Amino acid sequence: MMSLMTQKTIPAKQPLSDWFRRNVAKLVVAPTFGLIIFFVYGFIAWTGYVSFTKSKMLPTYSFEGFYQYIRLWKMTPWNVAMENLLVFGSLFILIAIVLGCLLAIALDQKVRAEGVLRTVYLYPMAISFIITGTAWKWILNPGLGIQSLMQSWGWESFAFDWLINSEMAVYTLVIAAVWQSSGFVMALFLAALRGVDSEIIKAAYLDGASLSRIYLVIILPTLRPVFLSCFFILTHMAVKSFDLVVALTGGGPGYSTIMPANFMYEMTFRRNQIGLGAASAMMMLATVMAIVIPYLYSELREKKNG
Amino acid sequence: MASLSIQNVKKSYGAIEVLKGIDLDLEDGEFLVLLGPSGCGKSTLLNMIAGLDTITDGEILIDQNVVNDVHPKDRDIAMVFQSYALYPNMSVARNIGFGLEMRKVTKEDREKRVDEAARMLQIDHLSDRKPAQLSGGQRQRVAMGRALVRDPEIFLFDEPLSNLDAKLRVEMRTEIKKLHQRLGTTMVYVTHDQIEAMTLASRIAILREGEVQQFASPQEVYEKPANMYVAGFVGSPPMNFVPAAVVSEGGKLGVSIERTANGNRSSVFLALPNDRQDIGDWVGRNVILGIRPETLTHRSDAEISLNKGLQAFDCQVEVLEPTGADTLTYIELGGREVIARVNPYNTTEPGETMAFMVDMGKASLFDPKTELRI
Numbered sequence: 001m002m003s004l005m006t007q008k009t010i011p012a013k014q015p016l017s018d019w020f021r022r023n024v025a026k027l028v029v030a031p032t033f034g035l036i037i038f039f040v041y042g043f044i045a046w047t048g049y050v051s052f053t054k055s056k057m058l059p060t061y062s063f064e065g066f067y068q069y070i071r072l073w074k075m076t077p078w079n080v081a082m083e084n085l086l087v088f089g090s091l092f093i094l095i096a097i098v099l100g101c102l103l104a105i106a107l108d109q110k111v112r113a114e115g116v117l118r119t120v121y122l123y124p125m126a127i128s129f130i131i132t133g134t135a136w137k138w139i140l141n142p143g144l145g146i147q148s149l150m151q152s153w154g155w156e157s158f159a160f161d162w163l164i165n166s167e168m169a170v171y172t173l174v175i176a177a178v179w180q181s182s183g184f185v186m187a188l189f190l191a192a193l194r195g196v197d198s199e200i201i202k203a204a205y206l207d208g209a210s211l212s213r214i215y216l217v218i219i220l221p222t223l224r225p226v227f228l229s230c231f232f233i234l235t236h237m238a239v240k241s242f243d244l245v246v247a248l249t250g251g252g253p254g255y256s257t258i259m260p261a262n263f264m265y266e267m268t269f270r271r272n273q274i275g276l277g278a279a280s281a282m283m284m285l286a287t288v289m290a291i292v293i294p295y296l297y298s299e300l301r302e303k304k305n306g
Numbered sequence: 307m308a309s310l311s312i313q314n315v316k317k318s319y320g321a322i323e324v325l326k327g328i329d330l331d332l333e334d335g336e337f338l339v340l341l342g343p344s345g346c347g348k349s350t351l352l353n354m355i356a357g358l359d360t361i362t363d364g365e366i367l368i369d370q371n372v373v374n375d376v377h378p379k380d381r382d383i384a385m386v387f388q389s390y391a392l393y394p395n396m397s398v399a400r401n402i403g404f405g406l407e408m409r410k411v412t413k414e415d416r417e418k419r420v421d422e423a424a425r426m427l428q429i430d431h432l433s434d435r436k437p438a439q440l441s442g443g444q445r446q447r448v449a450m451g452r453a454l455v456r457d458p459e460i461f462l463f464d465e466p467l468s469n470l471d472a473k474l475r476v477e478m479r480t481e482i483k484k485l486h487q488r489l490g491t492t493m494v495y496v497t498h499d500q501i502e503a504m505t506l507a508s509r510i511a512i513l514r515e516g517e518v519q520q521f522a523s524p525q526e527v528y529e530k531p532a533n534m535y536v537a538g539f540v541g542s543p544p545m546n547f548v549p550a551a552v553v554s555e556g557g558k559l560g561v562s563i564e565r566t567a568n569g570n571r572s573s574v575f576l577a578l579p580n581d582r583q584d585i586g587d588w589v590g591r592n593v594i595l596g597i598r599p600e601t602l603t604h605r606s607d608a609e610i611s612l613n614k615g616l617q618a619f620d621c622q623v624e625v626l627e628p629t630g631a632d633t634l635t636y637i638e639l640g641g642r643e644v645i646a647r648v649n650p651y652n653t654t655e656p657g658e659t660m661a662f663m664v665d666m667g668k669a670s671l672f673d674p675k676t677e678l679r680i
Contacts (some may be wrong), residue, residue: 199391202358203452207405208379221395 033304044285049276059274067281077255078280081263084170085287088259089238091174092181099178099232100185105215106194107186118190121183130181133247136176137163140248166256169249173241173257176248183228192226193219232295239288260284308369308382308492310355316348317516317599324350327364329574332494332509337411337486341497341503341539344515346608347462348496351513351590355494356385368459370465379408382454385462388469390445392437392452399424401434402451409456409659426479441473450485463495467502477511479505500540504528512536523530531670534677539594546602546644549674550595552588559583560617560666563597563640567620568659576617579667588671593680596670599634599645605661614668622659637662 020027027291054064072078104119107114121189124132139161140146150158162168182198196219204214242261251258258266310332325347332338333535341350352357355366357378365372373381384405392401400407411419414531424430427447437445446466453461463482466494467475474503483506486493497503498621503510512519512527512535520532531537537545550561552576560577578585585593610616610638624643632647648663654660 049607112475197389197391199389200393202353202356202387203387203391204393204404205358206356206385206409207452207456209404213408218393218395219660 006177023305038199047278050275051282053275055275055278057272057274060302064275069283072276072279072283076258077258078263080255081258081260082283084153084173084257085239087170088145088173088177088241089235092177093240094186094235095174095178095233096182096185097227099182100230102222103182103186104189104193107190118187121186123183125184126182127180129131129177129241129243130247133244136172136179137248140172140175163249164253164255169253169257173244173248176240177237177244184233188222188226192223193235229293232292235291236288239284260287264281267278309367310338310492310494311365311367311370312351313365313367315351315354315366316362317347317354317359318362320675324516325354325362325581327517328513328516330511330521331652332520333492334665335492337505337506337508338448338501339510340494340513341498341500341510342527343498343539345515346513347663348498350497352464352494353458353461356383357381362652382459383463384456384458384460385461386446386449386453386466390437390449390469392445394437397434397436398440398448398451399428399436401448402455405452405456414610420451423451426454434524438586442470443478445517446470446474446478447481451481452484453488457621457628459492460673461491461493463493463499466495467478468497469611481567500542504540507678512539528670531596532679534594534596534672535669537672539600543599544668546599546639546642547599547672548595548597548642548644549592549640551592551618554584556590559585559589561593561671563595564638565619565637566622568622571576576619576666577638578669579615580586582671585671588680594672594674594677597644597664599670600632600647601631601665601668602644602646602662604646604648605663610663613665613667615665617666618661618663620659623654623656625656626653635660 022191049061050059051068052063052065053060053102054062054067109119111117139158142148142159142161142164145160147158150160162172200218201214202219202258209217242258242265245257245259245262249257260283264280264284265275266272266277267280311331312328312330312332315325315328316323328351340351342348348360350637352462354361357376365374367373368381368383368640393404396404396456399417399420402423403416406416406419420433421430424433427450429447429451430446432444432448434498437448440448444517446469449466463465466482470478472551479502486506495502495506504527507524510524511521511523512525514535514617519529520536522530522532527536527540529538531545534547538547548563550563551562555560555577557577558577559582560575562573562575564571580616621637621639622637623637627635627636628650630650634644634655635643635648639644642656672678673680
């Protein structure tokens with residue numbers, strides 16, 4: 001009844017411009033929406049389909065079930081890549097968050113040169129992973145970097161050869177990635193710490209809590225959303241890390257430091273195994289999904305309750 | 307419970323002097339209100355009592371002990387903040403009990419005391435809620451509970467009601483007053499609201515630019531303001547200031563004021579009560595006459611015959627502002643706009659002349675140069 005009444009009151013003149021005014025928001029969003037549907041979700045679907053075929057150099061479209069996935073999980077390099085992702089990912093995320101958080105707390109203590117320090121810590125984020133990788137390759141190179149420097153200063157027995165040690169090389173990735181990202185994590189935490197009401201800290205002081213207690217029990221729990229944001233940003237960086245490996249270790253020694261993304265690139269574009277590459281890409285997507293979906297679920301549920 | 311003594315306390319940030327030597331002495335169980343506009347240093351002084359701000363010079367004593375270098379948690383004080391400063395991730399009960407938790411009070415004892423405080427403030431049904439789920443008034447109660455449960459020597463309040471709406475503010479004001487009457491603990495309360503100051507305080511300290519203007523009971527601050535600043539700050543509507551000349555007429559001392567009545571501009575003589583003979587040497591000089599709006603009203607001969615201080619005069623009415631109980635009547639005296647509180651049934655139309663009387667016994671005189679009370 002109501003809708004009938006309102007329809008009557010709208011004059012029938014200029015129907016086109018009326019339609020335009022009502023739909024202007026949709027029109028503005030439509031091109032990007034279309035592009036995302038095609039290039040992101042369309043290609044995900046295509047990759048998903050190809051992963052179920054025996055595609056080699058060129059895609060074929062005859063359905064072959066889980067053939068490529070079974071092949072994939074039988075390959076040692078893929079298992080090494082997944083192990084590396086687990087080690088690298090967990091260490092990188094943990095260390096970057098802890099370090100970034102500590103840096104932010106330190107800078108929040110009304111440090112005099114805060115502006116300068118903040119920029120210093122944040123700058124690595126402005127550099128691409130290729131540069132980071134190359135720079136750290138030189139720093140960690142036993143013949144050029146820290147080891148040779150320490151030895152030239154007279155500490156002859158000093159050894160720091162992780163980069164060429166197939167057991168330890170994956171940790172050099174962690175060092176470089178933490179160096180690059182912890183400043184960014186710091187910036188996120190610092191912004192959140194600035195939003196904490198200073199009267200809360202005063203009140204906790206009067207209540208007799210020590211500074212470490214104030215941060216641990218009162219302030220950090222309120223920063224839960226920041227922890228989550230950092231966790232998800234760093235997770236996706238870890239899963240898709242490709243350029244850092246290329247620049248720092250080249251996947252070596254041997255294939256001891258390859259990551260799933262490197263594996264995928266190698267199979268798809270170098271060894272003419274499109275089907276296998278697609279299957280590894282789908283496994284990476286599944287890894288991200290496994291982390292993001294529970295998060296989205298809990299967030300949306302919270303909103304419904306709140 | 308404890309006495310509080312602030313001795314020549316100064317505070318400066320670099321070259322800027324925020325507090326210029328504050329002296330206040332508070333006895334056990336008193337309710338001190340620090341009253342002043344924003345930026346007068348009242349919150350800084352409170353933070354210094356709490357130990358959250360360093361003291362540049364001077365001493366603060368709690369129970370005769372200098373506490374300048376005592377850590378806030380060891381001063382046995384509790385503070386209620388303007389933003390309530392509740393811990394957002396903790397339940398109401400834990401918020402209240404956190405101070406006890408930090409002081410290693412046993413769980414049983416803690417629960418008992420938290421329960422007691424919550425019941426006293428009527429928030430015991432909210433124990434499990436988080437601060438975000440509470441209304442402003444409830445948060446305020448939790449903040450008070452947190453201070454209450456510690457049973458401190460001194461309570462500090464930093465503009466605790468300024469984030470509440472008008473109705474709730476009046477309610478909570480009464481609540482704080484009741485709390486003080488029940489506990490009898492020494493309290494220091496910072497506000498810029500003169501009504502809060504008047505209703506709560508046993509003594510008010512009015513601060514202006516880091517200096518105490520007057521330190522006295524609310525009644526004294528109201529009736530005998532130390533200077534024109536205090537007189538103008540306390541009272542709503544504020545005290546009227548009228549330029550006047552001290553004259554002696556017919557053997558009586560009084561003031562002469564210019565005003566318009568029945569279309570003519572002329573001077574009127576208002577005699578001062580006999581106990582104001584101390585201003586004899588001011589004869590022939592100009593002063594500022596301070597009149598509270600409620601002491602200036604419509605003429606009533608019956609009252610004049612009873613009270614010798616009442617002086618009558620005529621004056622033209624400019625504007626009427628009815629408030630219900632009284633009508634604020636604007637007149638012009640000595641070139642200044644003056645407000646009189648008149649019974650709504652005795653008002654005259656604007657532009658007409660009306661008969662007024664003023665209680666000179668309650669009037670204040672100020673030196674126009676120093677602005678100090680004479």
